[in-house]
Amino acid sequence: MESENMRRKIEDEIEHTIASPVIKNKRFLEDEQLIKSEQLAVLEEIFNTNVRDMEITKLSKHFTPIFRNDHPYHIAVWGKTGTGKTLTLTYFLNLLLRLGAERNIQIRYKHLDLSTPVPCFRALNDLACLLNAMKRYQRGISLDEMMLAIEAKLADYPGYLILFIDEVDNIRRDKDTFMAFLIRRLPQKIPAKLILVFASNHLDWPDHLDPRVKSFLKMNEIIFKPYDAVDLQHILRIRVEKALCQEAIEPGVIEKIAALASYDHGDARKAVALLAKSAYLAEQRRIKVKLSLVDEAAKELDMDRYSAMLKSAPKQLQAAMASVIEAAKLQNNKRIGTADAYDAYRKFCKKARVSQLSGRAFGDLIGELDLYSFIRSRMISRGRYGRAREIILELPEELLKKIYGMILLKFQLR
Numbered sequence: 001m002e003s004e005n006m007r008r009k010i011e012d013e014i015e016h017t018i019a020s021p022v023i024k025n026k027r028f029l030e031d032e033q034l035i036k037s038e039q040l041a042v043l044e045e046i047f048n049t050n051v052r053d054m055e056i057t058k059l060s061k062h063f064t065p066i067f068r069n070d071h072p073y074h075i076a077v078w079g080k081t082g083t084g085k086t087l088t089l090t091y092f093l094n095l096l097l098r099l100g101a102e103r104n105i106q107i108r109y110k111h112l113d114l115s116t117p118v119p120c121f122r123a124l125n126d127l128a129c130l131l132n133a134m135k136r137y138q139r140g141i142s143l144d145e146m147m148l149a150i151e152a153k154l155a156d157y158p159g160y161l162i163l164f165i166d167e168v169d170n171i172r173r174d175k176d177t178f179m180a181f182l183i184r185r186l187p188q189k190i191p192a193k194l195i196l197v198f199a200s201n202h203l204d205w206p207d208h209l210d211p212r213v214k215s216f217l218k219m220n221e222i223i224f225k226p227y228d229a230v231d232l233q234h235i236l237r238i239r240v241e242k243a244l245c246q247e248a249i250e251p252g253v254i255e256k257i258a259a260l261a262s263y264d265h266g267d268a269r270k271a272v273a274l275l276a277k278s279a280y281l282a283e284q285r286r287i288k289v290k291l292s293l294v295d296e297a298a299k300e301l302d303m304d305r306y307s308a309m310l311k312s313a314p315k316q317l318q319a320a321m322a323s324v325i326e327a328a329k330l331q332n333n334k335r336i337g338t339a340d341a342y343d344a345y346r347k348f349c350k351k352a353r354v355s356q357l358s359g360r361a362f363g364d365l366i367g368e369l370d371l372y373s374f375i376r377s378r379m380i381s382r383g384r385y386g387r388a389r390e391i392i393l394e395l396p397e398e399l400l401k402k403i404y405g406m407i408l409l410k411f412q413l414r
């Protein structure tokens with residue numbers, strides 16, 4: 001009987017999803033699941049709607065010397081995350097290859113994706129693999145051997161070589177060595193005309209370059225501004241077409257997501273994520289994607305972000321956060337003193353069987369929590385008693401509950 005019931009439930013669910021679906025093709029809601037050719041297909045449509053027109057024009061100008069047998073400078077592209085740097089360059093460089101092929105100009109381009117931080121060794125290793133100078137991850141060879149392998153591989157390639165170094169600021173160790181290799185050494189060792197394309201989420205990135213390398217670096221810059229609401233509407237509309245069933249979206253939803261996203265950050269990745277979350281909620285609840293759902297989805301995304309961040313944080317940071325929450329609960333006040341928080345922290349550590357840090361080190365943890373906006377802390381004057389630090393808990397109650405529960409679970413206190 002039991003299994004009959006379950007079977008009916010499952011069938012019900014399937015039937016419902018088939019009868020009134022919200023999501024048509026989930027892959028178009030999650031960028032990571034798109035394969036390159038699909039990504040390019042989406043891009044094609046987008047760029048035909050003139051989003052990032054100005055940037056593409058600038059890129060074209062920059063690269064035209066190629067078609068006169070000249071050598072363009074290097075180029076750097078700056079802008080916040082989600083402003084389309086990777087997508088635009090991928091699109092543009094693919095187009096450039098095609099144009100080159102039509103005119104019998106040899107152009108190669110490689111995309112070195114450094115979206116996770118790596119040491120110089122790893123970055124060079126990845127580059128070597130991209131260029132087929134090596135097969136896979138190497139161990140026990142020197143940086144110099146790696147560089148030689150790259151140079152040897154390129155020894156008989158005479159055309160244009162474009163290296164797109166994406167999120168270049170993510171090189172964590174021996175950054176100067178990496179840059180010196182690309183900017184000073186490589187161009188002199190290979191016959192190809194090398195054009196470096198750097199992308200970074202930080203505007204101040206080149207300021208940290210070794211001056212001896214920097215003086216060699218001749219480059220143009222393009223800054224990607226955050227997307228405005230109109231751009232985001234274009235971007236979202238194409239996503240909706242690919243991923244969702246048109247009838248399931250109520251009027252105004254796209255406009256609302258675009259408005260929220262452009263007001264907050266202008267980050268297209270986050271805008272798409274908000275669309276996806278709204279669609280998932282709608283499908284779960286068996287309703288259409290409507291305006292009020294967007295607010296809910298935004299709130300949930302925020303909650304997801306905070307808990308994900310804390311989930312992967314060091315244990316001590318989690319303990320500190322739990323203690324602040326406990327202290328606030330104990331005093332029934334969202335503002336607490338550092339001493340009270342430290343008391344709660346010591347109790348928590350005992351309970352959770354983790355080692356206790358000194359008051360000073362605890363202060364550092366509080367500083368870190370502040371940095372990530374889990375709490376706000378500020379110095380207050382207490383007259384002749386000097387100054388003290390106050391901790392203020394401002395996250396919504398619901399989120400605090402979720403975070404607290406998650407931490408207890410981590411420490412197996414539940």
Ligand SMILES: Nc1ncnc2c1ncn2[C@@H]1O[C@H](COP(=O)(O)OP(=O)(O)O)[C@@H](O)[C@H]1O
Nearest residue numbers: 031046081082083084085086087235268269272
């Ligand atoms: N012009 C665009 N059209 C469609 N989607 C875009 C566009 N720009 C950004 N996106 C979306 O935002 C995500 C982030 O874009 P990306 O180019 O990776 O940004 P960045 O490299 O500047 O961080 C993309 O995966 C895509 O979902």
Ligand SMILES: [Mg+2]
Nearest residue numbers: 085086087166
């Ligand atoms: Mg990028």
